[in-house]
Amino acid sequence: MSSMIFRVSSSPHIRSNESTQRIMLDVIIALIPALLAAIYFFGVKVLTVVLISVVFAVATEYAMQKILNRPITINDLSAVVTGLLLAYNVPPTAPWWMVAIGSIFAIAIVKHCFGGLGHNFMNPALAARAVLLASWPVRMSSAAFVSPGVNAVTAATPLSLFKAGAGCGNRIVITSATVATSDTLTSLWDLFIGNIGGCIGETSALALLIGGLYLIYRGVISYRIPLTYIGTVGILSYILGGFHVYCFTFHMLAGGLFLGAIFMATDYSSSPLTAKGQIIMGLGAGLLTVLIRFFGAYPEGVSYSILLMNVATPLIDRFTIPRKFGEVKKSA
Amino acid sequence: MKLWKDFSNGIIKENPTFRLVLGTCPTMAVTTAVFNGLGMGIAVIAVLICSNLIISLINKIVPNEVRIPIYVVVIATFVSAVEMLIKAFSPALDSALGIFIPLIVVNCIILARAESFASKNPPLNSIMDGLGMGVGFTLALVFMSGVRELLGAGTFLNMPIFGAGFEPALILILPPGGFLVYGLAIALFNKLIVKKA
Numbered sequence: 001m002s003s004m005i006f007r008v009s010s011s012p013h014i015r016s017n018e019s020t021q022r023i024m025l026d027v028i029i030a031l032i033p034a035l036l037a038a039i040y041f042f043g044v045k046v047l048t049v050v051l052i053s054v055v056f057a058v059a060t061e062y063a064m065q066k067i068l069n070r071p072i073t074i075n076d077l078s079a080v081v082t083g084l085l086l087a088y089n090v091p092p093t094a095p096w097w098m099v100a101i102g103s104i105f106a107i108a109i110v111k112h113c114f115g116g117l118g119h120n121f122m123n124p125a126l127a128a129r130a131v132l133l134a135s136w137p138v139r140m141s142s143a144a145f146v147s148p149g150v151n152a153v154t155a156a157t158p159l160s161l162f163k164a165g166a167g168c169g170n171r172i173v174i175t176s177a178t179v180a181t182s183d184t185l186t187s188l189w190d191l192f193i194g195n196i197g198g199c200i201g202e203t204s205a206l207a208l209l210i211g212g213l214y215l216i217y218r219g220v221i222s223y224r225i226p227l228t229y230i231g232t233v234g235i236l237s238y239i240l241g242g243f244h245v246y247c248f249t250f251h252m253l254a255g256g257l258f259l260g261a262i263f264m265a266t267d268y269s270s271s272p273l274t275a276k277g278q279i280i281m282g283l284g285a286g287l288l289t290v291l292i293r294f295f296g297a298y299p300e301g302v303s304y305s306i307l308l309m310n311v312a313t314p315l316i317d318r319f320t321i322p323r324k325f326g327e328v329k330k331s332a
Numbered sequence: 333m334k335l336w337k338d339f340s341n342g343i344i345k346e347n348p349t350f351r352l353v354l355g356t357c358p359t360m361a362v363t364t365a366v367f368n369g370l371g372m373g374i375a376v377i378a379v380l381i382c383s384n385l386i387i388s389l390i391n392k393i394v395p396n397e398v399r400i401p402i403y404v405v406v407i408a409t410f411v412s413a414v415e416m417l418i419k420a421f422s423p424a425l426d427s428a429l430g431i432f433i434p435l436i437v438v439n440c441i442i443l444a445r446a447e448s449f450a451s452k453n454p455p456l457n458s459i460m461d462g463l464g465m466g467v468g469f470t471l472a473l474v475f476m477s478g479v480r481e482l483l484g485a486g487t488f489l490n491m492p493i494f495g496a497g498f499e500p501a502l503i504l505i506l507p508p509g510g511f512l513v514y515g516l517a518i519a520l521f522n523k524l525i526v527k528k529a
Contacts, residue, residue, distance in 0.1 A: 101501075109512070113519075134508065135501035 020117070024077035026220045030211030031084050031263065037194045037204035042092040042146070046200050050087040052096050056103035057083030064112040078117050082106050085125035088201020088259060089303070090132065091145050098136055102128040118269045122310035126264055126303050133303075141299075145197040157197045158254045160299040188246070191253040202256035212262035221266040224278040225285075229261040232286025240294050251293065260302035261285075270310040277313075277320040285309045335460045338453075342464030348441045349472035350521040355441040358432050359473060360510040366489050369477030371425040373470025375414050375433060377463065380442055382410045384450040384462035391451045403446045408437045441469060472517075479513050480504045 038046045061079035065072045086102050106128035111120045133140045145157050190196055194204025201208075215221045234252040241247030251257075265271060265285055272281050285305045292301025309316075323329065348354045355376075362368040386406050387394075394402050415433045418426045426433070436442065445465055450458040481487055484504030486494050503509045 109516075131503055131508075134503040134506060136499060137502065139499075 020076040020078065023220055024081050026215060026218050027081050027263070028077065028084065030214045030220075031081075031088070031201070033207035033210045034088065034201045034204055034259070035084075037207040038088075038092070038200045041194055041203060042200065046087075046092050048096070049090065049092065049094055049099055049200060050084065053087035053090075053099045053103050054080055054083035056100045057086070057107050060104045060107040061112075064108050065116075068112060070112075070116060073117065076117070079107055082111070082124050085123075085201075085263060086128050088263075089125060089129040089199050089256070091140065091198075092200050093146060094139065098132060098139055101135075102132045105131050120267075120269055122270050122307050123264050123267045126260075126307055126310075129303050130307060145199075157299065158191060158250070159293065162250075162254070162293070162299065188249050188253065191250065196254075199256060199259075202259040205253045205258045208258040208262055212258070215262070215266075221262070222275075222278060224275060225265045225271060225282045226261040228279050228282025229265055229286045229289075230257060232283050233257055233289050236286065236290040237293075240290065251290070255293075255300045256302040257289065260306050264303075265306045265309070267310075270313055272313050272316045272320065274317065274320040274322055276322075277316045280316050280320065281309050281313070284312065335457060338457050338460040339464040339467075342461065342466070342468040343471065344468070344525055346465075347468040347472060347521070348444075348465050349469055349476075350518050352441075352444070353518070354444055355439050355469065356514070358435065358439060359476065359514065360507065361432055362429060363473055363477035363480055363510060363513075364484070364505045365428070365481045366474060366477045367425070368428045369473035370470065371418070371422070372429060372432065373466070373473045375418065375429075376436060376439065376441065376469055377466030378414055379407065379410045379436055380445060380462040380466045381459055382462075383407045383442055384445055384458040385455055387446045387450040388453060388455045388458035394451075399451065400443075400447075403443060403451075404437065407442055407446070411437045441465060476510075476513055476517055479517075480509060484509060 035046075035050065057079045058074050061074050062072060064070075065074075083103055086106055087099065090099060090102065106124035110122065110124040110127040111117070114120055129140075141160075192205050194207065196203050212221075212226060216223050230252055234248050237251035238244070238248040241251070261282075265281065272278050285302075285308075288305030288308055289301045292298055292304060298304070342348065344351075346352055349356075349359055358372055358376075362372045383403070383406050387403055390402075390406075411434065414436070415426075418429075418433060445461060449461045453461070478488065481489075482493060484500050484502060484506075486492060486498050486500040501509075504513065
């Protein structure tokens with residue numbers, strides 16, 4: 001005991017072993033099931049897209065930190081996560097140069113021009129997706145999506161079919177026979193396991209759910225944003241779709257909702273800090289997604305609704321500052 | 333030498349677009365094609381030289397309290413003349429720039445030069461200041477519209493530059509692309525030119 005050193009210092013006195021690298025590694029682990037599902041459904045070629053995206057993201061991170069004379073932190077794996085998420089947000093047929101431009105934009109502009117890790121005002125991968133969608137709409141929308149399997153013919157996503165007027169069961173009586181024969185409706189089981197057309201990482205709700213549960217178990221993300229986000233979309237779709245259970249499930253499983261709600265909307269630096277704020281974020285993003293899907297021009301609204309809530313985050317944080325212990329509520 | 337300094341001031345040290353960040357509205361709106369950027373720049377040069385000259389000549393007789401309305405009247409006179417000239421000689425430019433030609437009246441570069449330079453300096457210096465500021469504005473517009481037209485449409489002055497395999501990034505000729513190019517151009521300008529000067 002006598003040899004013990006007593007340190008006199010200000011708090012914090014107890015530090016956890018958590019590090020940026022460990023958190024990012026957890027996110028990468030959680031993203032692996034979706035990658036396996038994508039390889040299974042779209043073939044090994046999706047691996048090239050993912051690799052290009054990650055390599056360009058890490059290289060851009062290195063180059064930007066060199067140019068800006070910041071410490072080189074490519075080992076913290078945050079650029080790898082951005083690269084992975086961007087690759088998950090493009091169609092399997094995306095050309096390499098488009099993915100590369102997206103990666104460079106995400107890291108150089110959205111992340112490093114605004115101060116680097118923890119200072120990005122919106123999710124870098126989603127911002128890059130928005131730029132790619134505005135720049136090369138044909139390469140990013142319906143014509144670029146292929147059906148799963150070896151044939152890989154061009155196929156519309158379930159959501160673009162919904163937009164085109166197939167509806168989500170509000171006019172069609174759902175019986176097992178009509179679902180099986182009608183090619184306008186996508187079976188819920190295919191939606192759940194990911195046997196549908198779509199972006200690389202968004203199709204398999206099952207794989208994303210496994211990743212999400214792992215992240216919640218590890219304490220990397222809280223359940224609040226994903227749960228309120230997906231729940232809001234489900235409930236609003238149930239109401240707007242004419243009170244059909246099919247509609248309720250369809251809109252929760254279709255599109256990029258699971259990917260967005262679990263991995264994008266929970267980005268630390270662009271989502272609210274407080275519990276109340278996170279619930280507001282989930283509700284707001286869910287409302288915007290349903291509005292875009294039902295009334296907007298685009299078939300899918302997850303990316304834009306998350307980006308909009310990202311820029312609203314400082315405001316949400318300001319209005320949800322928790323009361324300090326002992327503080328008396330000011331009378332209005 | 334003073335005249336040369338007044339002229340070069342507007343091109344680099346106080347470039348109206350990249351340093352003073354004035355006149356951003358026409359900058360955003362017309363830089364989708366080099367032809368439009370160049371046309372806008374020349375129109376502004378013409379108005380700026382004339383209005384600077386007149387304001388510098390009349391500044392002794394202008395009552396201080398109503399100087400801004402009088403400046404606007406002077407500027408509007410020249411803008412109307414320029415607008416008619418463009419309509420007569422280049423209908424294509426007129427339809428491309430549209431409302432932004434009459435809006436030169438309230439362009440803050442012109443009003444700022446009238447207020448901060450022409451009203452305090454002799455006529456010859458004011459002409460050189462107007463020319464320098466106008467050329468600086470035009471160069472900035474041509475640079476921005478060059479980048480946006482080249483990468484956003486694959487052309488330069490409507491001539492295709494790249495082969496058929498090039499797929500232009502549409503975002504650059506859309507409004508968000510204008511903001512992106514503008515921000516990056518200011519950063520580049522600060523990094524490359526201002527630090528050395």
